[in-house]
Amino acid sequence: MAKQSSSLSEPQVADSERVAQSDSEFQDDLSYRHVNLESEDEEDFDAFVQKYGAVKVQYIKKPKVRSWFINKPYALNFFYNGTLYRTRSERGESGKVELFLDLLYVGIVAKLAASATHEPTGTSLLKYVLFFAPIWQVWSDIKDFMNYYFNEDLLQKIYILWILALLLVYTNGTNYMLESNKANATVVVPYILCRLSLGISLLVYSVYVPQHRHQNILYGSLIIVTCCLWIPVIFVSVRAKVGLSFMNLFLENASWCVSYHPYTKKLLKLKYSTAINIEHEVERFGAFYVIAIGEFLYNIVATTAERNFGVGVTEKIGRAIILLLIAYCLLWLYFNGDGSKRAVHACRRSGNTAFLWFFLHMPLISSLILCADAAADLCYEDEIENIGLSYYFTGALCVSLFCLYGLAILDKSIDDETGGEGRNCSRHYLPKFWRLLPRLPVGVIIVCLSVAKLEITKLFGTTMALLVALLAYEIAMSMDSSW
Incomplete structure (x- = not known):
């Protein structure tokens, strides 16, 4: 990296x-x-x-x-x-070429992930x-x-x-x-x-x-x-x-x-x-993250097209909708960051935080694509035949949440400062540490769902419920408490 x-x-x-x-x-x-x-x-x-x-x-x-x-x-x-x-x-032309590069790269990595999930x-x-x-x-x-x-x-x-x-x-x-x-x-x-x-x-x-x-x-x-x-x-x-x-x-x-x-x-x-160029870095990594999240959406559509999911809203179609909601939550958790209105970006805060910000994107992107591929394979199965797929799905989600926590914690929030530049900033219901901390136990709980050997629909549904609750908690606790 x-x-x-x-x-x-x-x-x-x-x-x-x-x-x-x-x-x-x-x-x-x-x-x-x-x-x-x-x-x-x-x-x-x-x-x-x-x-x-x-x-x-x-x-x-x-x-x-x-x-x-x-x-x-x-x-x-x-x-x-x-x-x-x-x-x-x-x-100039670099923006178009960058999008072309990102699409090719995600395709290459998706191929690697498919090889891994073939024998998990x-x-x-x-x-x-x-x-x-x-x-x-x-x-x-x-x-x-x-x-x-x-x-x-x-x-x-x-x-x-x-x-x-x-x-x-x-x-x-x-x-x-x-x-x-x-x-x-x-x-x-x-x-x-x-x-x-x-x-x-x-x-x-x-x-x-x-x-x-x-x-x-x-x-x-x-x-x-x-x-x-x-x-x-x-x-x-x-x-x-x-x-x-x-x-x-x-x-x-x-x-x-x-x-x-x-x-x-x-x-x-x-x-x-x-x-x-910090804003360009944020844009480039954000665009790559969106394309990686798109692997969930592509695999959902490809799976429903290639497999017999039945007529109407069947259980397997329901699983695909659940995966759609999981992907949407992951999208918002990344771009919501730590919920601050104003913050010093990790790349400007110090050299060490900048390097960590770059490094954390590698396990984040790799785990997301592996998770999406494992989820697609699980989606059409009647039951979990290989527990390795379940661990790929939940383990990769856990790694993603840990990385999302690390990326958000690296920025320095100035919302709660008083005086100077922070005099007009909002105050949140909870400090940044407590707003972000639940990402870690939620990630561990998701891995434990594989240990419990839940049925596929229950595995997806429980995971979705945890992520929706986590996102709702962060949004609520990030609101301006002075309202």
Whole structure:
């Protein structure tokens, strides 16, 4: 889940004061000479940016597309002496390409989940996790590569197609993993090439983007080193493959943390450092979450179309409706967050909370898709023939609720503050901790439903009732108590 170009947090400030710095002074430092500071209509956009937490900000103009073939890379966001410099214009064609990427990725992950639910065992679950993690890693790489650099040209489009072609080879190779070293290579080598492509791109971009130069050189070099560590996975025994894979995934994520953590910036005494566009991150992860939730809806429709559910509102149609309500509750639990009207986003609160916010999305998305696939298989059965499917459904829901709790708790609510910026904020019936805490026991209770070996309809119905009650509780306790 590594993110390139994502130095994550800078110290907060009391307001949105802009730096009184002339163009000439800024341009003379590190040759960032093509910047144009915008001044018109900044007040409305400030309110949009500042809603994630106060930060000093200056705006820069994104350059025009000079050529359809090749354009010079350009940093859309960066910190300079504690001030965030960023663009505020539309991302052009990247939004359409991002949706295309997300649809393809969810399709790939759904295929992996279907393979796991076909034989729901602990071994299948382990394979699902090990195959999913590299897919998520590459998705994160592409997301940041497109989001944080201006380069809307033919070369970027070819790069995206190259990565997608490699992923298709990777996904097909998962069907034959462990059959031979050649079969192992069809999984490992495409992933290595995806990562190497990113590492080389970062090193090339470091030449043209001085604002990200030091951190990109560090991360690009670490990517090349970790790629070499994947080669032995092709040849060693199964147990060694598992151990090496987990080690390499850990090192890849650790290398990203080391490269873009604010502490590294301080250690290297960098005047320039990478920055993220928080509202874009929220939008991208939110869109991916919605598509993952869509797996529930797709599987409901596909199951009712392929299986004989009978005429009228039958029991199995009722199960499909229950799954629809479960998906709807999960949708609202994510976007409702902690129920605060105003909060400092995790990505702006501190470097550590920012990294945790990114990392928690990986188990959240993977568990949701596995849950949706297991639910679809359970929906048309007359009774639970394999208890593993039930545990996949309830266990994945439990993991999802734990991740949703973690994501919501990472934001810092300022609704209940008095004076200063919080003087007009609402007060809730319960503090944030008590509003969110029930997500954890509800997740545990849902897993216990599988232990109780409930009949399928009762399993779905009880799960739905718990989630509806949880959502209603959070909405009620988040209301303004002064009303």
